[in-house]
Structure formats: structure tokens, C-alpha cells
């Protein structure tokens with residue numbers, strides 16, 4: 001089957017194409033070169049006047065794993081308001097803050113997304129994360145495996161094990177849990193909370209292990225680099241949500257010494273202590289530091305107003321924040337001497353000073369970071385807002401007058417505390433395509449995704465150009481996944497299954513002997529039963545694994 | 556004859572995965588690390604291998620076709636049991652979505668006591684490895700962990716080594732409500748658990764007073780449910796003094812009206828202790844034989860726990876109205892599908908409705924169902940996934956033998972296809 005997409009205006013930053021009229025050919029799921037004049041086209045789509053981008057990639061979205069399912073269970077009232085009917089092409093489910101898996105896949109696809117990455121896969125809960133994601137249709141998926149509060153690593157640091165030993169453990173865990181990157185959440189802090197520490201600064205030591213967050217970041221960022229994992233260490237830093245935490249964030253950037261590092265949902269880590277309410281925006285200083293340090297990438301974790309639920313591995317900070325729970329119910333969990341989680345429902349209000357300023361801080365960050373290849377569009381779904389609010393967020397970034405209209409409606413004191421009104425920048429379509437496609441694929445290390453040149457998988461989204469960017473991005477005309485038409489006029493017309501992206505760094509097999517002993521002594525399962533095998537992805541007949549090359553490797 | 560080692564069990568709820576099982580043809584013998592719960596569940600013999608329609612042996616295809624035909628004209632089918640592995644639940648929910656059924660896990664009335672508390676105010680909980688390595692005070696409220704899972708204490712409290720405790724034998728165990736059924740809670744050194752017994756009907760009041768004492772509220776009464784308030788004060792003091800206490804209960808044991816309020820009071824007390832400069836966590840016992848699995852898979856598939864209806868073309872959760880035992884008794888259902896791949900004794904409720912049973916081989920019936928399809932057991936006849944009681948760890952179940960029995964998901968997918 002040869003498909004031709006004719007005459008669309010193509011935005012493909014991966015090939016440096018910025019709004020050029022160009023035909024695209026699809027064969028066997030992939031984009032191919034023009035096959036020659038004599039080859040018969042089986043299906044042609046006239047895309048004249050349409051905007052064509054590759055399928056969007058959400059590089060940080062909580063779509064799989066135990067805390068998400070706790071969030072679902074906790075909020076039946078939130079689902080009740082958003083029932084989703086079964087159709088000939090789709091399963092039923094529920095939506096809003098933490099949608100059911102099938103609805104997650106459909107709604108992402110209906111916005112032109114074709115991949116999503118779960119950023120907080122606990123190794124011990126990785127099976128669940130992958131099983132949930134296996135029930136998300138259409139999307140490709142993958143996960144970043146959490147380390148940094150796990151007893152084994154902290155024990156190694158206390159014992160001053162060398163970097164090589166740590167690299168082996170990191171690689172082993174990544175392969176056992178089938179991830180594509182390494183994440184650290186409140187480094188050492190989730191563990192510290194179990195020893196009754198209630199805060200942990202960058203240089204404060206975990207009371208049991210005598211290890212500081214700074215040391216954990218250093219060894220993990222080094223491990224990721226030395227193992228050749230493309231995605232930099234994915235960092236949810238210390239002191240999330242604490243006024244004044246911008247200094248911790250600046251110190252974290254400085255302290256990593258040029259190693260590649262991704263700072264996630266940086267909005268929640270960009271707070272100062274100025275003003276009458278002792279809460280102010282640190283976005284300008286953070287953006288300046290990001291602009292200066294080319295080893296740093298960030299995603300924003302934009303807050304948008306309304307009901308949502310926050311679900312995080314950072315149970316230390318989630319516990320501290322539980323008094324803000326709305327509705328007033330919340331869950332905290334300590335997990336297997338490995339990690340933890342906290343689930344706190346949240347209602348961000350535009351007339352609440354702090355929430356309103358959080359909204360402005362996120363937007364300031366987007367607009368003050370120069371390089372769209374190093375900043376990514378996220379709400380940290382569902383923590384800042386559900387992913388379904390992306391089209392609205394895109395409009396805020398692309399449309400200054402709309403942004404200023406919105407700004408005029410928020411808490412008046414927050415308006416005074418933000419420079420937003422003075423920022424003229426409007427994102428271009430090409431910049432949006434970088435943030436949500438080419439940049440994300442490059443950051444994660446996805447081969448053959450996020451671009452529209454020949455050889456790429458045919459994940460393609462087609463929009464009707466519309467000055468109202470929210471309308472435009474909410475309802476693509478067509479979405480193709482691996483060359484199959486899955487969405488027409490913003491509605492799923494056909495469902496299929498994506499792949500799971502992983503990397504497979506090497507480790508010294510001898511470490512498994514130590515791990516086996518360790519598991520037998522302290523943990524609750526055998527090491528052989530802990531490791532996830534390939535057949536766990538394939539035995540339901542619809543999953544697959546796609547391993548991407550390490551840095552320096554040729555695919 | 557072969558031996559399979561490191562076999563995980565879906566039966567005990569605590570994720571025991573060190574069993575050694577000798578396989579001789581299709582008969583199994585647990586030769587290492589068995590227990591009164593796991594051993595008979597693994598060793599249960601296969602009886603039926605052939606599906607039946609109206610009591611007569613038929614092919615699988617014929618049984619599937621008959622099941623589909625029975626479901627085709629229905630207005631309100633119900634699917635009960637819901638005791639299977641993750642793939643089985645996936646297929647069950649797909650079928651329910653397809654035919655507009657009500658899905659109801661057989662132990663939901665017990666689970667509901669936890670869910671109502673969770674959905675009203677939340678809780679703080681922990682998992683088995685944290686208990687094993689961290690817990691210095693274990694408070695059991697109205698439950699009997701050793702009859703729930705005979706190896707609970709051996710594996711998670713009297714473990715030889717722990718990460719953070721010098722000597723696990725120094726842990727304190729306190730029972731409030733029920734006395735233990737055996738001696739598993741006695742430490743290896745011979746230290747017996749402290750037991751404060753009362754009638755189950757007094758438990759709500761007892762728990763309320765304990766929470767008040769934790770919060771430092773004055774109590775005028777001198778005893779509650781036969782237990783001296785001074786003794787409860789002692790427990791409250793210990794909870795506040797402990798470094799990492801764990802409070803456990805079993806929703807199934809709290810079999811009185813509004814037991815969710817007991818769960819809620821305990822959960823709020825645990826939160827209170829965490830605001831008193833120390834740590835404390837809950838550990839609800841439950842979730843065996845696919846209960847936790849049913850709620851997890853239904854949770855991510857629909858957004859709701861496993862008492863959910865699809866009658867209107869989308870999922871609707873109601874912890875009371877969607878009780879299929881009530882529905883079948885009230886004439887609100889017109890067909891019953893019963894799915895139980897783990898336990899031959901867990902048979903469908905008595906009913907005159909057309910009944911399709913997808914059950915573990917060995918199941919016997921007072922009244923022959925219209926269709927009976929014997930299926931393999933996850934973790935014995937086929938690989939699969941099951942959740943442990945602590946909700947975080949999904950264990951990878953192994954295939955131990957070649958019985959030729961289809962899996963739950965094979966059968967339910969086939970019925971869905973036939974519709």
C-alpha cells in the first residue's frame with residue numbers, strides 16, 4: 001500500500017524544513033522517497049492548505065504505574081463527569097484528570113500525539129507501568145526508571161563503591177525494568193522520609209546512609225553518560241513546591257558540572273521568596289541559567305486552572321503538601337525500600353495568588369528560554385493539568401494577545417508579580433514542532449521517530465491552519481500512526497497498538513550474583529522473578545519492544 | 556518428572572515466590588516452602604478437561620458458541636467472580652464492554668470497606684519489604700494474619716536479616732480485637748504478642764478511643780469493650796514512640812455494618828501519628844486469588860474498581876447497586892457469567908438465570924450451569940500476572956505444567972469474538 005500526502009505545508013525541524021510545501025509518501029508504515037512517476041498510488045490525501053507535522057511526543061506524562069491507578073481509584077467523582085462511550089472503533093472508559101488507559105490513548109491521538117513516556121517507573125512497579133501502558137492504544141510508549149532512593153544504590157554510595165559498579169547496577173536495573181532512561185525524584189529524599197526526615201536540601205545528608213542529594217545526582221548523571229544512554233539523567237529536584245527553591249535549582253544546575261541533565265517540571269522548582277506573600281517568580285534566573293548551560297534541558301510542568309490530581313514519587317513533598325488537597329483526601333505510600341508515592345488531588349484557582357503565579361511562572365519559563373530544542377511542552381500530566389489542556393497551552397505560547405487577556409483575569413497581586421505582560425515572544429509553528437516532536441525524539445534518543453524524512457516511521461499529524469491555535473491543535477484533520485490512519489477530524493476512526501521503546505546498556509554479569517544474595521536477604525521476591533522478560537510484552541499478542549542504540553552505537 | 560523452583564503463588568496474597576513444585580504429568584506436589592493455603596491450591600487435581608453444555612461434553616468451540624448465543628439476546632448480563640490473572644481480567648472487561656454487562660468481583664463487599672474509606676479521605680500505607688526491613692511495632696486490629704497467610708510472620712517479621720533493624724526478634728506485636736489463631740506471631744526468641752481481646756462489635760468504639768488517645772484527647776471512661784483505657788493508652792504511647800509502626804487490618808474480617816468507618820478511623824489515626832514527628836503506615840490484608848488484580852485492571856481500564864457496569868455503553872461505578880448477588884436475587888439480571896480460575900470452591904450464587912461458568916477444573920456444582928468451560932489456573936497451567944496484597948508488586952506467574960487447558964483470556968476472548 002502506497003499512500004501519498006499531497007501538497008501540505010510541512011514543518012519538519014528534524015530535517016530543517018520550516019513550512020515548505022512538500023509531498024510525503026508512505027509505504028509499509030514508513031515514510032519513503034518519491035517512488036517514481038510510474039508507481040501506482042493506492043491512496044492519496046489532498047493536504048493543500050494544511051499544516052503537516054510528525055506525530056507529537058510527550059516526553060513526560062504520567063500514564064502508567066501504580067500511583068496513577070491510585071489516583072483513578074481515589075476520584076470516582078472526577079470520572080463520573082466525563083464518561084466516554086464505546087464506539088465501533090473504540091472501547092469505553094472515563095476521562096478528565098486521570099483518564100482510563102484506552103481513553104488516554106484515544107485522547108492523545110485525537111490531539112495528534114503518537115507517543116508518551118512515563119517518567120516515574122519504579123523498578124519494583126515496572127510490570128504494572130508496562131501493563132497499563134500495554135492497554136493504551138495507538139501510542140508508542142516507554143518509561144524512565146527511578147533510582148536514587150533505592151536502598152541498593154544508597155548502600156553502594158555509603159560503601160563508596162566505584163563508578164563502574166554503580167554503572168553496572170544502573171544498567172542492570174534499566175534492563176530489568178525495561179526502560180529508556182533513568183529518573184531521580186527528590187534524590188535520597190523518598191528514602192529520608194521513611195527515616196522521618198521531612199525535608200532534604202541539596203547538601204543535606206540522608207540520616208541513615210550519610211549521602212546527600214548532590215552526590216546521588218553526580219553518580220547517576222555520570223552513570224547515564226558513561227553507559228551511553230541518550231536521554232540525560234531525568235531529574236525531579238529537591239524541595240519541590242517550596243518558596244525559595246529556585247536557589248536549590250540553580251545550585252543543582254551549577255553542581256552537575258556540565259554533565260547532561262534534564263530538569264523536569266521546572267516550574268515547580270522556580271520559586272523565590274520576595275513580595276508580600278513571600279512567594280515570587282524565579283523564572284528569569286532559571287531561564288538565564290538554562291540558556292547559559294547547554295548541558296541542561298528542561299520541561300515546564302505548566303499549571304493550568306481547574307481540578308486535577310497530583311501523583312508523584314516524591315512522597316516526602318506530597319505528604320508536606322497534603323493540607324492543600326482538594327477535595328480533602330490523599331494517599332501516601334512507602335514502597336519496597338525502593339521508592340514511594342503520593343497522590344494529592346488539587347484544584348488550581350486563578351483567584352488564588354500562589355496558583356495564579358505558578359501559572360505565570362510556567363509561561364515566563366517557556367518564553368524566556370531561547371532554545372526550543374532544550375525545553376519541552378508539558379503540564380507534567382496530571383500534576384499541573386491534564387494533558388488534554390495542551391492545545392490551550394499552545395495557544396498561550398503562540399498568541400500574545402490571548403495570553404495577556406488571560407493574564408488580566410488572574411489574581412491581581414499575581415499580575416503584579418509577573419513580567420509576563422512585558423514579554424512579546426510568540427512561539428512559531430516550527431518552534432512548537434521542535435518542542436513537541438523533533439526535540440523530544442532527539443532528547444529521548446528515538447530512532448526513526450519525530451521526523452518526516454524518508455526512513456522515519458509514518459507517525460504524521462495534519463492540521464488545518466487556524467489563527468485560533470487552540471482550535472487548530474485540538475482537532476487534527478488526520479493522524480497516521482505507523483502509516484495507518486487512526487484519527488480523522490479529531491476523532492479516532494481506527495485503533496492499533498504502538499511499541500515500547502527501550503535501551504539496553506551492558507552490565508557486568510557478575511553483579512547479578514551480589515544482587516541475588518541481596519534480594520534473598522532483604523527483599524520480598526527472587527531476583528529472577530523481579531526481572532521483566534521480553535515475553536511479558538508480547539504474550540498478549542499486541543505489544544512489542546523497540547531497542548534504540550546507545551550513544552556511539554550504530555543501529 | 557521435573558521440579559520447578561522459585562514458583563510464585565497467586566493464592567496467599569503475600570507474594571510467596573520460593574515454592575518448589577514437583578510436576579509429574581499433570582499432578583503437582585509442593586515439595587518446598589508450602590503452607591496450608593498454597594499447598595492444596597497448587598495440588599488441586601484436574602478433573603474436567605472438556606467443556607460441557609447442558610451437562611454434556613462438547614468441544615471448546617461449541618461451548619464458546621453456546622455461551623455467545625446465551626449472551627446475545629440479553630438485556631443485562633452480569634459477570635461475577637472476576638478471579639483470574641491480568642490477561643483474564645483484560646478479556647473479561649472487553650467482553651463486558653462489548654455486551655453491556657455488570658462486572659463484580661466476588662469479594663467486593665469486603666474490599667468496599669477499604670475503598671469507601673480510601674475514596675472519602677485517603678490513607679497512608681506501606682508494602683511488604685518496608686514491613687520486613689523497617690517495622691518495629693506491628694499492631695494487628697481485628698485480624699488474624701497467620702490464617703490469612705500462614706507464612707506472613709516468617710517472611711516479613713521474623714526474617715533473619717533486615718536492612719535497618721539490629722534484631723528483628725525485638726519487634727513488638729500487639730493484637731487488638733481478636734487473639735491470634737496460632738503461635739506464628741511469637742518471636743523466634745519466644746516473645747509472645749500482647750493480646751487485647753474484645754468482641755468484634757466493640758472494635759469501632761475501641762478504635763475511636765485509640766485514635767483519641769493518640770491525639771491526646773481526654774477519655775473519661777475507664778474501659779472500652781472490656782479493655783482498660785490504660786491499656787489503650789499504652790498502645791497509643793507505643794505507636795508514638797515507635798520509629799516505623801505498621802497497623803494492619805483485614806477488611807474481610809470486619810464483618811459488621813459501616814465497617815468502613817473503622818477503616819477510616821484507623822487510617823486517620825495513622826495520618827495523625829505521622830504528624831506527631833514519627834512514621835506509621837497502614838497495611839490492609841486482602842487481595843488474594845485475583846481480588847487485587849480485578850480492581851487494578853478494572854481501575855486502569857475504566858477508572859473504577861471492579862464493581863462497574865457497562866449497560867449504558869460507558870463504565871459506571873456503584874459500590875452498592877452493582878452488587879450482582881443482589882441483582883440476580885432481585886431479577887435485575889438476565890444472564891450470569893462466573894469467572895473463577897483459582898478456587899474450585901468459589902462457585903456461582905444459586906440462580907435460575909442462564910449461567911456460563913469459566914471455572915477452574917475441579918469445580919463441582921449443585922446445579923449444572925448451562926455452559927461450563929474448565930480453564931487453566933494462572934501460575935500453574937499458564938503464565939500470567941497477579942497482584943500482591945500491597946498493590947504495588949505484580950508477580951510474574953509461571954507455567955508449571957502442560958495441561959492443555961485454555962486460559963481465562965483465551966476463552967473470554969473467543970466468546971467476545973463469537974458475539
Ligand SMILES: [Zn+2]
Nearest residue numbers: 060119265380
Ligand atoms: Zn512528573
